[in-house]
Structures are given as C-alpha cells and as structure tokens.
Amino acid sequence: MPDSGDVHAVKASQRGDAQVRVYAVQPRQGATPDEIVTGFLEAMTSDDANFATARSYLSAEASEQWRPQESTTVLTAAPDPGAPVLGTGNDPGMTYPLYGRQIAGVDAQHAYQPVPPTDYQRTIHLSRQGGEDGEWRIDSLPPGLLLGASDFERNYVSVNKYYFASGRDVVVADPVYIRQRQDPVTRQDPVTQAVAALLAGPTGWLEPVVESRFPGGTALKKGVKTLDLDDRNVLKVPLNERAVGVSRTQCTKMAAQILFTLRDMSSARVEQVELIGDGTQLCVLSSGQAKQYAPDHVVGSPEHQYFVDEHDRLALLESRAEDETAEPRNVPGPFGDGRLPMSSVAVSRDERTGAAVSKDAASLYVTSVVTGSELRGEILRSQGPTREERLSAPSWDGRGDLWVADRDPADPSLVRVPQGTGTPQDVRIVPGLDGARIEALRVSADGVRMALLLTQDGKTTLKIGRVEHRGPSDDPTVTIADLRPAAPQLEAVTAVSWAGPSRLVVVGKESGGVQQVRYIQTDGSTAANAILPGLNQVRAVAASDDETMPLVAYSEEDGIVRLPAGANWQTLVKEGSAPVYPG
Known part of the structure; x- marks a missing residue:
C-alpha cells in the first residue's frame, strides 16, 4: 500500500x-x-x-x-x-x-425497464x-x-423465470434482476430469491400471454432463506399449503418451471427438483424429463445453417461441421435448383419447409426443402414500388406459422400465414406504429414474442412485442401488443436475431459510434460479454436458440462468416447473403 x-x-x-x-x-x-x-x-x-x-x-x-x-x-x-x-x-x-x-429502472417485480438516456x-x-x-x-x-x-451490475444478476405459454405446454423466459448475494431485505440467497420471484408470478408485460402452473398464493414455506443442493444435485423446495393437493401432472409442470429457472444459476447443476408440501413429497422431476417443455423439444438443435448463394439459390452447411472448408450444397427442389431466384429465406424449425422471398422482393413462396417438388404459386404479393418497399425476410414461429411484413407505403401490413400454407391474415399491432415502417421481424421459438426493426424519421430502432392469440385455436384473432424498446441506447439497428430464450444478437451503433455486433437481453439490459469481435459492414446476422451453436453473419467485405466459441470470425463462403438458422 x-x-x-x-x-x-x-x-x-x-x-x-x-x-x-x-x-x-x-x-x-x-x-x-x-x-x-x-x-x-x-x-x-x-x-x-x-x-x-x-x-x-x-x-x-x-x-x-x-x-x-x-x-x-x-x-x-x-x-x-x-x-x-x-x-x-x-x-x-x-x-x-x-x-x-x-x-433504466427496476420495479417491484424485479423487471428491468430501459429508457433512452435522460437527464x-x-x-x-x-x-x-x-x-x-x-x-x-x-x-x-x-x-x-x-x-x-x-x-x-455488481449487486444484481439477470435470471430467467419460466412460465408456460397460454394454453400450451411450452415454457417462456421472463427475465428479472435479483441480488447477486443475499438479499438485504428478505435475507434470501440467490437461488431462493429466484424461486420466490417465480412463485410471485410473471412480470406485468409478459403476463397476458403466459400462465403459471402454481396455484394462486403458492409461496415458499415460511422462514425459508436458503435452498441447497444435496450430493446428488437434487434441490428440495418446501412450499406452503397452497401447493398441497395438486395433481401429479400439474405438480411436474410446477417443478419444470423451477428447473428451467435454476438451470443456469447454480454452480452445481440442478439435476432434479423435489417439491415438498406440508412435509410430504408432492412430486419429483429430473432435468431430462423437463426438456419436453422446452420451446425446441420437438426438433432439437438445428442440423444446418442456410444462406442464399451467389446464384440466388438456397444453400446449406452443417451446423457443427469442424471442417471450415466444407463445401455448401444446395437444397433439393425449386429453392435450390435456380427455378426461383430469391433475396431472403426462412426455414421451418423442423427443417422440412422453406419460405422464400423472390429476387425483386415482390412475392412469397413456400415449398419443401428436403424433397424435389414443383414450385407452387405465390402465397403473397406486394405492390410496393421499389424492392425496399416490398416484402421483408420471413420468419417461422414455434407454432409452425409463417410471418412476413409488406412494406408497401400505400398499404403496409404485418402478415401471418397459418402453418405456412393457410390463408394470409393481416395482423394488427396495438397500439399502432404511428407512421413507423417494419423493416424486419423475427419471432421467438416459443411463439409469444416478436422482435421488430422499425424505421421512422431516418432511424431504425428495435422493439419487442407480445404475440397474443385470442379466440378458438383453429381460427384465433392474433395481435402484436405493447411494443417496448429493446435497445434504446442504439440509434441505428441494421439486423437482429434471437439467440436464446431471452437474448438477441443485434447489429447497430450508438450515437456517434461505429457499428457493433452485440448481445442484448429482451428486457433491454446488456447481456454478459455483450460486445462481440469487430466485423465490418454487417448486413445480416443469424443465431440459434441453442446457445452452443456458432453465430453466423453476412458481411459485404467478407461474405458469410461464422463465430465459433472462443475464436474470431471465420469466412465460410466468400459469395453469399441472407444467412439464417431454422426459424
């Protein structure tokens, strides 16, 4: 000293x-x-x-x-x-x-709410x-x-609580901030804080589209300050009397909510959750059994990365190929044989169906990408006067529905195509966009959140909206509600992709700054290790819901590039554009 x-x-x-x-x-x-x-x-x-x-x-x-x-x-x-x-x-x-x-501000529900920097x-x-x-x-x-x-940042840590999408057995992440160490008021450790926050219910913004399987009033047993793993990585969670008497099916879903909430928190991985009520075991659920409720449980990790090659055809690469020199190959059928020159594409999450926007961005087509087939008629057509004022790149949600924006200034719309083959439906945004134009969109794997790039007065900003389904399941009324800023610190956003249950990868720049590729949380907070290695003139970016998969981007200087864990950007294909993962 x-x-x-x-x-x-x-x-x-x-x-x-x-x-x-x-x-x-x-x-x-x-x-x-x-x-x-x-x-x-x-x-x-x-x-x-x-x-x-x-x-x-x-x-x-x-x-x-x-x-x-x-x-x-x-x-x-x-x-x-x-x-x-x-x-x-x-x-x-x-x-x-x-x-x-x-x-920013954090409310009593632990929800982070960013604001543009304000005096x-x-x-x-x-x-x-x-x-x-x-x-x-x-x-x-x-x-x-x-x-x-x-x-x-020193005192608080971001944690995802998990609830079920309304009417579906798929979990949805609800990010909140809890104390990194013992909470000064409740004296609970971080694991106990996370469980208590989960039991208190979803944050106000997400609540209209999710459900908790815990009965109303369920809380930790009075006096519980610490929840510890045993030597078998089993976590016993004592609950109050409101949890007693639930069915076995409901109880396992309650345990699944806790397992998903704690899976990234504990230094020792939680392998099993045991719920206790009135001193009696209610149910037990292992991490393997809980996977059936994950948004990607049907299809698992993506097998391929896709892009539009130099001849405007759909090509693919193996997602986990260790050989960086592996040659891409075109998909079978009209998307891969050149019958439809395309500008952008989306592949369904089961990697069986593709949706492509034509080279002039006027038409949307859907067909198989695993078998040869005829090119069916266009699903949708835009009357926009220029390419930039026609169809955006499409996106598939976790329900199997296809989404695209028509940027025609005379008749702008957000369109949903049920199961990719149904009758296109215009979707309302509530409240309205007030003159802003949708440049791009990406729907989350759980199907209840949508990331939108909106342009107004020469600036493109990123907002997140809830996807609300009302009415009968076979013919629901769908709206996008309550848009909120996801990156208010960025004044120009070029591209966005989902990169996990509550994380986005964004290409943009701050006022007076240079272009960056960075991670942000869906609540607008900055993710850990947020800023990624520099890359020039990035026009598109793609990430998988499986966070172990490498990031892929399109750079006008370097072509299609990939960012493996712990490495720098590596060129995959010098000529190509519009990289995507399934979704």
Missing part, C-alpha cells in the same frame, strides 16, 4: 470488479451535511441487512417510509450531489440536488434531529434505490 501522496475521492460507480463488496460505514458523530449525503449514497450500494447502515443516515420518519426493495433507478454513473441550498423561513434545513443520466434530477433534504445542536439527517429523499450502472 502507498504510504505517501495525496488522497483522492473516488466515486462508487468507478469500481469495475464484480467481486468487490462494499461495506457501508455509519455516520460519525457531528458529521457534516456533505458527509451525510455522500455517506448515504455510498451506503445504498451495500447489501447489509435491511440497509441498516443506509437507514442510519435517515431520520426516523424517513427510514420508516423508505422502501428500497420497491424500485431501483439506474444511472450511467453514481449520482452527483450538487451545491446545497440553505433553507429559509420555516425550513432551517439544507437541500442537495442530485444529478445524473438515467438509463436525472432529484433532491435530498436534510434537517437537524433533536434541536439546533442535533445531528444532521436526511428527512426527504427519492424513492427506492439510486445506483450507478457499475454498482447495479
């Missing part, structure tokens, strides 16, 4: 090590108002029990009213106190302005407690926690 030199103040949010822990310090006797404000802001970044140290900077009444667990405001850096303003007249206290740039300004008021010679304490403050981004 240095034993000489000047002392420099360092803001809390400049700490970059996620393993660093902050131990808050109680205010000293006779602390100045400046010390009280800076000490409280620092104490909010700690995780001592019930924020006891942070509360020691508050008056008794303010401490009683403060609810740090109800919301968190995330700023780019630690809040910056301004010069204090002395009270006048009946106010002998002092008011400190707090400045910053807000980038933040609130105030903290102090007064002397117990008369003119009393200690300075904070008696008025902003609600919840106020943290810089690095402090937030």
Whole structure:
C-alpha cells in the first residue's frame, strides 16, 4: 500500500470488479451535511441487512417510509450531489440536488425497464434531529434505490423465470434482476430469491400471454432463506399449503418451471427438483424429463445453417461441421435448383419447409426443402414500388406459422400465414406504429414474442412485442401488443436475431459510434460479454436458440462468416447473403 501522496475521492460507480463488496460505514458523530449525503449514497450500494447502515443516515420518519426493495433507478454513473441550498423561513434545513443520466429502472417485480438516456434530477433534504445542536439527517429523499450502472451490475444478476405459454405446454423466459448475494431485505440467497420471484408470478408485460402452473398464493414455506443442493444435485423446495393437493401432472409442470429457472444459476447443476408440501413429497422431476417443455423439444438443435448463394439459390452447411472448408450444397427442389431466384429465406424449425422471398422482393413462396417438388404459386404479393418497399425476410414461429411484413407505403401490413400454407391474415399491432415502417421481424421459438426493426424519421430502432392469440385455436384473432424498446441506447439497428430464450444478437451503433455486433437481453439490459469481435459492414446476422451453436453473419467485405466459441470470425463462403438458422 502507498504510504505517501495525496488522497483522492473516488466515486462508487468507478469500481469495475464484480467481486468487490462494499461495506457501508455509519455516520460519525457531528458529521457534516456533505458527509451525510455522500455517506448515504455510498451506503445504498451495500447489501447489509435491511440497509441498516443506509437507514442510519435517515431520520426516523424517513427510514420508516423508505422502501428500497420497491424500485431501483439506474444511472450511467453514481449520482452527483450538487451545491446545497440553505433553507429559509420555516425550513432551517439544507437541500442537495442530485444529478445524473438515467438509463433504466427496476420495479417491484424485479423487471428491468430501459429508457433512452435522460437527464436525472432529484433532491435530498436534510434537517437537524433533536434541536439546533442535533445531528444532521436526511428527512426527504427519492424513492427506492439510486445506483450507478457499475454498482447495479455488481449487486444484481439477470435470471430467467419460466412460465408456460397460454394454453400450451411450452415454457417462456421472463427475465428479472435479483441480488447477486443475499438479499438485504428478505435475507434470501440467490437461488431462493429466484424461486420466490417465480412463485410471485410473471412480470406485468409478459403476463397476458403466459400462465403459471402454481396455484394462486403458492409461496415458499415460511422462514425459508436458503435452498441447497444435496450430493446428488437434487434441490428440495418446501412450499406452503397452497401447493398441497395438486395433481401429479400439474405438480411436474410446477417443478419444470423451477428447473428451467435454476438451470443456469447454480454452480452445481440442478439435476432434479423435489417439491415438498406440508412435509410430504408432492412430486419429483429430473432435468431430462423437463426438456419436453422446452420451446425446441420437438426438433432439437438445428442440423444446418442456410444462406442464399451467389446464384440466388438456397444453400446449406452443417451446423457443427469442424471442417471450415466444407463445401455448401444446395437444397433439393425449386429453392435450390435456380427455378426461383430469391433475396431472403426462412426455414421451418423442423427443417422440412422453406419460405422464400423472390429476387425483386415482390412475392412469397413456400415449398419443401428436403424433397424435389414443383414450385407452387405465390402465397403473397406486394405492390410496393421499389424492392425496399416490398416484402421483408420471413420468419417461422414455434407454432409452425409463417410471418412476413409488406412494406408497401400505400398499404403496409404485418402478415401471418397459418402453418405456412393457410390463408394470409393481416395482423394488427396495438397500439399502432404511428407512421413507423417494419423493416424486419423475427419471432421467438416459443411463439409469444416478436422482435421488430422499425424505421421512422431516418432511424431504425428495435422493439419487442407480445404475440397474443385470442379466440378458438383453429381460427384465433392474433395481435402484436405493447411494443417496448429493446435497445434504446442504439440509434441505428441494421439486423437482429434471437439467440436464446431471452437474448438477441443485434447489429447497430450508438450515437456517434461505429457499428457493433452485440448481445442484448429482451428486457433491454446488456447481456454478459455483450460486445462481440469487430466485423465490418454487417448486413445480416443469424443465431440459434441453442446457445452452443456458432453465430453466423453476412458481411459485404467478407461474405458469410461464422463465430465459433472462443475464436474470431471465420469466412465460410466468400459469395453469399441472407444467412439464417431454422426459424
């Protein structure tokens, strides 16, 4: 340690090590108002029990009213106190302005909500407690926690809760943020926090399209703070009386929700979940048995990567081929033999059917990609005046339906083709797009979320919407509801693909920045190891729902390239475009 030199103040949010822990310090006797404000802001970044140290900077009444667990405001850096303003007249206290740039908030359901970087300004008021010679304490403050981004990342971790898609036995990820270590208020460890958050129900945005198999009011047994794996990697979860009496089928689905929620969390992998109610075993489910509820349980990992070759035909490569020099081959039938020159393509998740948009982007066709067949008539035709104002690249959802956007300025529409062969249906977006145009779309494997690239006023942004099905299953009314920004920090987004249950890979750039390929969470937060190795002039990107599969992209400089784990981009095909995985 240095034993000489000047002392420099360092803001809390400049700490970059996620393993660093902050131990808050109680205010000293006779602390100045400046010390009280800076000490409280620092104490909010700690995780001592019930924020006891942070509360020691508050008056008794303010401490009683403060609810740090109800919301968190995330700023780019630690809040910056301004010069204090002395009270006048009946106010002998002092008011400190707090400045910053807000980038997100976290609500009481642990849901992360990004916002475009916005100036933040609130105030903290102090007064002397117990008369003119009393200690300075904070008696008025902003609600919840106020943290810089690095402090937030150090204290919180993103976790996917899982619920079932409405009316279907397919799980859907619902990302939330929980404390990395013991929660200051509940004193629960991270695994217990995740299970408790799951039992509390889905976040408000996802709730209209998912269901929990836990009976209403189900919670952990009172007093449970820790859930530990035994030596066989079995997790026993004691539940309250509301879980008692459920059927075996329902119980196994309850256990599946817990297994999916915890599968990426524990250092020791959870192999089996045992639910306990009133001291009695309710059911047991292994990780292998839970796979039947995964969105891709029918088709498994993709066998191929697809792209449009230099002759505008559909070609494929083996997904896991170790030989990077392996030659691509064309699919059988009209998509691969040149009868239909194409500009973009989508392959169904079972890799049996393809959907292609013609070279001029005016027509949509569907046919088999595993057998030779005749080219059937067009499914859809756009009347847009230019190629850029006609059909977007198509996308298959987990239900087997096909989606495409018609970008015709005179008659823009979002179209769903049931099972890829049914009558095309226009799908409403609620609320409307207010003049924005759909440039591209990608539907999640579970079929309940859609990523949309929207262009307006020369800017292309990324938004996520819910896919809502209402009415009879054979003829539902389908809408896209409640669009929310997924990457507000990016002002220009070029391409997007799903890259897992709650993760997207995006090509875009920030204001004044350069193009990047990066991962983001569907809630708009930044994923771990978000920014990927640089690649120039990227026009398309494709990722698999199986996160072990390599990323594929189209670069105008390098052609079709692939990014294996732990390596840099590798050229697969010099001439080609529009790479896709099934979906």
